[in-house]
Amino acid sequence: MRIIEKKQDLKSLIEKEKYNDKTIGFVPTMGALHLGHLSLVKTSCEKNDITVVSIFINPVQFNRKEDLRKYPRDIPEDLKKLENYKVDYVFIPSETEMYPQPDTTKYDFGKLDKVMEGKYREGHFNGVAIVVRKLFDIVQPDIAYFGQKDFQQVVIIKDLIRQLQLKVEIVTCPIIREEDGLALSSRNLLLTPEERENASLISKTLFEAQSKCKQMQLEELRNWVINTINGNPFLLTEYFEIVDEDSLQPVHDWTTDKQLYGCVAVNVGNVRLIDNVKFNL
Numbered sequence: 001m002r003i004i005e006k007k008q009d010l011k012s013l014i015e016k017e018k019y020n021d022k023t024i025g026f027v028p029t030m031g032a033l034h035l036g037h038l039s040l041v042k043t044s045c046e047k048n049d050i051t052v053v054s055i056f057i058n059p060v061q062f063n064r065k066e067d068l069r070k071y072p073r074d075i076p077e078d079l080k081k082l083e084n085y086k087v088d089y090v091f092i093p094s095e096t097e098m099y100p101q102p103d104t105t106k107y108d109f110g111k112l113d114k115v116m117e118g119k120y121r122e123g124h125f126n127g128v129a130i131v132v133r134k135l136f137d138i139v140q141p142d143i144a145y146f147g148q149k150d151f152q153q154v155v156i157i158k159d160l161i162r163q164l165q166l167k168v169e170i171v172t173c174p175i176i177r178e179e180d181g182l183a184l185s186s187r188n189l190l191l192t193p194e195e196r197e198n199a200s201l202i203s204k205t206l207f208e209a210q211s212k213c214k215q216m217q218l219e220e221l222r223n224w225v226i227n228t229i230n231g232n233p234f235l236l237t238e239y240f241e242i243v244d245e246d247s248l249q250p251v252h253d254w255t256t257d258k259q260l261y262g263c264v265a266v267n268v269g270n271v272r273l274i275d276n277v278k279f280n281l
């Protein structure tokens with residue numbers, strides 16, 4: 001496992017690998033790695049000759065300075081965890097390496113980024129698109145791995161690839177959860193023990209909603225989810241939307257042939273967590 005800090009070094013190494021017909025799998029992360037990230041790494045190692053993992057906290061995707069400042073960082077521990085897999089290159093660039101000058105590109109994702117995360121975190125997906133494009137340009141992956149936990153992000157990245165006509169396959173990996181159901185997230189580290197315990201109500205409510213969807217009208221279920229989560233004094237729902245998986249637009253009744261997902265963002269104290277479930281109608 002080689003640690004690379006300079007994009008030109010990684011580019012040259014990748015060029016050599018490609019010359020030798022190696023397939024490149026890529027897992028972009030912001031570090032503070034947990035088993036969710038590592039499930040992506042494991043899949044990439046199984047499916048590709050070469051696996052590249054990047055660790056870069058991308059400042060331009062944070063809409064709140066405080067969130068960026070508090071974001072957990074532990075590179076030595078991350079590297080120890082990655083040693084357990086057949087990772088070839090870990091790319092850990094500095095901010096100036098990624099942004100020698102500000103990148104002011106503006107992407108147009110139509111309606112896709114006007115809802116949910118895009119609506120509540122202004123500029124977030126533009127920042128994600130900027131860094132993903134830069135990273136893809138350096139790593140030139142055949143396959144890139146993303147987590148279903150960031151459901152809207154996957155749809156937006158697929159749209160980015162379509163817009164830029166890149167030849168990258170996107171593979172979405174399932175959400176890895178704690179034993180009590182809480183979706184793994186680097187931000188879970190920021191929860192107090194009390195907040196952590198109460199945060200499990202988020203996924204519990206989503207799972208219960210999955211089983212209730214045949215008995216309740218959609219809007220009734222939507223309100224039930226919001227009220228149940230907000231009934232806990234540690235939790236405050238920012239949004240809960242039931243959306244169609246392609247357009248990401250909220251739907252208002254169950255009569256659709258589209259696959260529907262329930263997506264939630266909840267503030268647990270000062271920590272903002274997201275999660276989602278699929279509705280099998």
Ligand code: AMP
Binds near residue numbers: 029035037040173183
């Ligand atoms: P992040 O470091 O938060 O930017 O996440 C890097 C990648 O790991 C993204 O594609 C996330 O969707 C994915 N990821 C984060 N948490 C989980 C999880 N609990 N299960 C599966 N994938 C995850």
